[in-house]
Amino acid sequence: MKTAITLRPDAKGRVGINALARQLQDRLGGQTISGYTAEVTADGAILLRPRVEVDAQEASTLILGAEDREAFLQALASPPPPGAALKAAARAHARATRRR
Amino acid sequence: MDIRIRAMDDAADRAGFTCGVEALDAWLRQQAGQAQRRRLASVWIASPAAHPERIAGYYSLAPWQVAFEDCPEDLRRGLPRYPIPVILIARLAVASDRQGKGLGGILLVDALQRAGAASGLVPVQAVLVHAKDERAAGFYAHYGFQRFPRQRFVLFLPMATAARLASAR
Numbered sequence: 249m250k251t252a253i254t255l256r257p258d259a260k261g262r263v264g265i266n267a268l269a270r271q272l273q274d275r276l277g278g279q280t281i282s283g284y285t286a287e288v289t290a291d292g293a294i295l296l297r298p299r300v301e302v303d304a305q306e307a308s309t310l311i312l313g314a315e316d317r318e319a320f321l322q323a324l325a326s327p328p329p330p331g332a333a334l335k336a337a338a339r340a341h342a343r344a345t346r347r348r
Numbered sequence: 349m350d351i352r353i354r355a356m357d358d359a360a361d362r363a364g365f366t367c368g369v370e371a372l373d374a375w376l377r378q379q380a381g382q383a384q385r386r387r388l389a390s391v392w393i394a395s396p397a398a399h400p401e402r403i404a405g406y407y408s409l410a411p412w413q414v415a416f417e418d419c420p421e422d423l424r425r426g427l428p429r430y431p432i433p434v435i436l437i438a439r440l441a442v443a444s445d446r447q448g449k450g451l452g453g454i455l456l457v458d459a460l461q462r463a464g465a466a467s468g469l470v471p472v473q474a475v476l477v478h479a480k481d482e483r484a485a486g487f488y489a490h491y492g493f494q495r496f497p498r499q500r501f502v503l504f505l506p507m508a509t510a511a512r513l514a515s516a517r
Contacts, residue, residue, distance in 0.1 A: 309431060310414045310476065316496040317416050320504065323494055324432075324473055327506035330513045331492040337453030338513050341461075344349045344454050 253296040268294065349449065351404060353458050356384060356391040365403040367441040369480070375439060376406060383408065389438055392462070394455060405442040405451050407459050409466075412436040412476055434474045434504070435463040456491055460510040467507050474504045 253275045255268050286296050312320060330338070356362075362377050376391075383389040389410040393403045413431035437459050442451045463475050477493060479485035479501045489495065493503035 308412055311417055312414060313417050313498055316498045319497055320414065323506050327508035330509055334491045334513060337457045337491060340450050341454045341457040344351050345353060
């Protein structure tokens, strides 16, 4: 599992880009940086956090923008009747699950 | 096809299930039990009547909600103030040797019926799916699920449409 990486400027408070690059190279040990997001902390260090892969199935809320919202609310207000394929599947369900 | 659909139990041979999509096979083997025990999702399996240990297909349901992005107050009028409860068909898979025989549609109807039963107890407005790819999205669209204009792999069916299924055969 990836852990967060903190890169600190040198003791005099200078960023020292070459030193930071060496730190980064050492800490990543051959990994690419694309799996991390970077932020600068209040004390001037650079904090790399492992990028969180959000599983859509675990999020539990779908956020809709304007166009999606309109389509959704319109469909809820005027729900279409079941189509032919769904009705056929319902008949197949009844046949397949009928207890003999 | 003579099948029984029941809540997943210990009698089911989860390790023997394969549908051709490793993520769906692995979830059933490794995570479905925990998801069901922790009541994060319910898992339903279809088995041949003569072989209740075999899994011909499965689906899982989970509670979800739909919320709206922030929008100006003058546009908010008439919109629901709280997230809208829906049921997510989190996963649906058919065993490789059962594909192409209509079992996917049967599982989908079963899921809609159970969602419909749940909506009699709590207000559920729609059934939602996150399709893994275009092929899966096409499957749900074939059965009347509507794509969101901006999220083409997310589809929904109003609960009222599913509720009319019983009387529309």
